[in-house]
Amino acid sequence: MEKIFYYFLIDVPRAMTIWAVLMVLAAAATVGLIMRPRHSGTGTADLAAEPGGPGPDGATPVGAEPALRAEEQRRRALASRALELHRYAEEVTVAAERSAVTAQRRRDEWLTAQEEAESAWQAYEAADVAARRVAAAAVLPEPRTPRTPAEYADRERYLHRAAMAACTRKELSVLQLSDALAHRNGWDPRRHPVEQEIVLRRTVRDSLFAAHRAATERERAAWRDAEVAAEAARSLREEAFAATAKAEEFRRWLPSSPSAGSTDGTAGGANGRVRPAVRWRAARAG
Template identity: 55%
Template sequence: MQTVFSAVLYDVPQAAVIWLALIAVAAIVIAALIVRPDWFRSVFGERISEAARPSSLELAAETRERSRERARFAQEVEVAAARAAATAERRRAEWLAAQDEVETAWQAYEAAEEDVRRLAAAAALPLPRTARTPAEYADRERWLHRAATAAQERGEITVEQLSDILQHRGWDPRRHPVEQELLLRRLIRDNVRARHEAAQERERAAWRAAELAAAAARSLRQEAYAATRPDLERQNALSIVDLTGPETTRELPTPARAESGSTARGRAAVPAF
């Protein structure tokens, strides 16, 4: 019993020294954490970041996948840009054709107006006197029917208007042929003017469609160009923007869309693609 107790007393100082050493190390660590906590934070943070950071093989695989996705997206955008350019070219051709139609309708209106002025001047003169007989009235009616039928065959009046003339709805076949021709020419002139106005409306609609198609083609072309650039250039561009600071956005002036005369000569031309 005395021997065992002596052995325990002999080991107590050594254990006390060990515990004191552990307490001293713990106190030093706690003091270091209190005085300079960033040391341990940076060490543990770097270790955690290294553990969470993907390996070089994973980074290479992700880079290849991004490259394939970028190439596929760039190809799709290029196809869309080519289709948009073809659509814009087709819309521009339709607009040019509508302009020609407006010009043709205006020339036809000018010719019809000249005929009306000429016949109006002739009708202002004293008309030749003819016998007011049933045969004379029948001749005048036949002349009106022949003139109206010929005008309808040339497309100058509609079928409904020809029906009104033949059935004498609003038309007096007993009038002198000069007066009847003047009335018929005025009807033709009004029809030509309505066609010219309709052609102008179609031309304006074609111009708007061509302008929208051209804007869409330009936007897709810029997007296709941006999609083919590498990511490094984009990062460099972003870094340059960050260094130079924000730039004030300026609104571009809108081109005037003036119309002069019978056609849209003052309107901004749609660019060709």
């Protein structure tokens, strides 16, 4: 306890003395800084001494002109690039609109081909029903008629009239009508009218079935063309939207111009940014 009391009596006054000396030194330094004389001409001299700042008479130093020219060239290049992006966005937008028109036309063609295929199928079904009904009469014995030149002439006239009527209803093609009138490819005017009707109905059914298959192929081709056109329109719309957004973002981040205008067709706005002389507008995506 005696040692502790001794150290307390010796060390505490020593520490207090050190802290008092430090506080006095700090106060003296503060007073010296406050009372230091101020020089009024240092501001102008410092500004004149800066490499990029104006001189005492407000003129730009000669050494700063290359830096200003480089900055102006960079600003003009950025403005030109922004204008190119905007023109590209407009061109892609026009292409997207034309592609959308083409896609709509292809879709209309596909709908028309689909209707034609449906009509061809319905015609084939009706011809098939008629062929089956006439074929059912073939089980009956053929009527006996006199084999005279007048009878054969009547049979020939019947064949010609039936073939022309079927061609008028678009059940037979012109080539098939020519074969019937010329008695080629299975067309025999000496047959009984019942046999001629059976042959005619079967030929009509086969012809309409071939027409239905051709219409189906046209419908499938039109569907493929419509899908390709729609995909191209979607791709161009996305490209137009991306190009428009890129152009607007590039223009928004152009550096500010120190002058009110420039000689390259650009002018500074109220906020000091360089903008092309043309009017900017948002490009539609189609």
